[in-house]
Amino acid sequence: MYWTKKGPENTGAVIDIALKRSQELGIKHIVVASNTGQTAEKILDKSSLKLVCVTHHVGYKKPGEIEMTPEMREKLTRQGVSVLTGTHLMAGIDRAVRLKFGGLYPAEIVAAALRIFGEGPKVCVEIAGMALDAGLIPYGEEIIAIAGSGRGADTACVIIPAHSNYFFDASVKEILCKPRER
Numbered sequence: 038m039y040w041t042k043k044g045p046e047n048t049g050a051v052i053d054i055a056l057k058r059s060q061e062l063g064i065k066h067i068v069v070a071s072n073t074g075q076t077a078e079k080i081l082d083k084s085s086l087k088l089v090c091v092t093h094h095v096g097y098k099k100p101g102e103i104e105m106t107p108e109m110r111e112k113l114t115r116q117g118v119s120v121l122t123g124t125h126l127m128a129g130i131d132r133a134v135r136l137k138f139g140g141l142y143p144a145e146i147v148a149a150a151l152r153i154f155g156e157g158p159k160v161c162v163e164i165a166g167m168a169l170d171a172g173l174i175p176y177g178e179e180i181i182a183i184a185g186s187g188r189g190a191d192t193a194c195v196i197i198p199a200h201s202n203y204f205f206d207a208s209v210k211e212i213l214c215k216p217r218e219r
Contacts, residue, residue: 043157043216045189048076054213055181055193056084062179062195068168070160070184072097074109074120080183081116089173091164092122119173126163126170126201127151147204155215157192160184162207165198174198179210191216 038054040047055067068089071077077090090113095103103122110120131142141149151159161182168174183193193213199206 038214040191040214040216041218043155043186043191043218045185045187045191047191047214047216048079048185048189051183051190051193051214052076052080052083055183056080056086058193058195058211058213059084059086059181064179064181064195066174066178066180068164068174068180068182069190070164070182072104074105074113076183076185076190077113077118077120078109081113081118087119087174088117089119089121089164089168091167092120094122094124119168119171121168121171121173123167123171126166126204127159152219154212155192155219156186157184157190157215158194158209158212161192161194161196162198162209165196166201166204166207169198170201176200181213186216 066087069077071090072093092105113120127144127148131144148159151162161184165182174180179195179197182196183190185191192215194209195211197208
């Protein structure tokens with residue numbers, strides 16, 4: 038499925054497509070990019086699959102700031118969601134060096150290459166690896182990753198993630214939906 042426009046208006050349909058495909062393939066784990074927790078909450082309303090919610094790292098927008106409220110984190114955790122707030126797989130120290138000194142570094146080159154397919158597919162690969170590195174999803178199994186191009190969700194992929202130190206062993210098996218625009 039290809040959306041005419043990117044954005045949160047696709048969230049409900051993305052979740053429906055992802056959940057349908059998870060049933061068809063017997064996938065038990067979903068990893069979702071959700072900075073506020075709202076997209077994760079929408080998945081919970083429709084599914085009892087094992088859910089991992091990956092947020093922006095603390096300080097992403099402003100030093101010391103956490104985008105997800107403590108109340109939302111507690112609500113999701115209480116419902117069995119693993120909430121992962123950590124350094125982004127394709128940012129971290131490389132981004133700090135670029136911002137301080139200029140240039141482009143390996144993690145950001147990989148991110149730029151993945152953005153050829155769109156922001157959503159890049160984020161799907163990234164959050165899948167982050168969840169695997171954190172031990173929140175099983176190694177070697179297909180998962181569904183859901184992400185967006187800002188707010189909400191507009192992309193879903195079936196992925197076998199790899200740990201960050203073996204990043205290039207990851208496999209994007211299917212792109213279930215994404216926006217046509219970049």
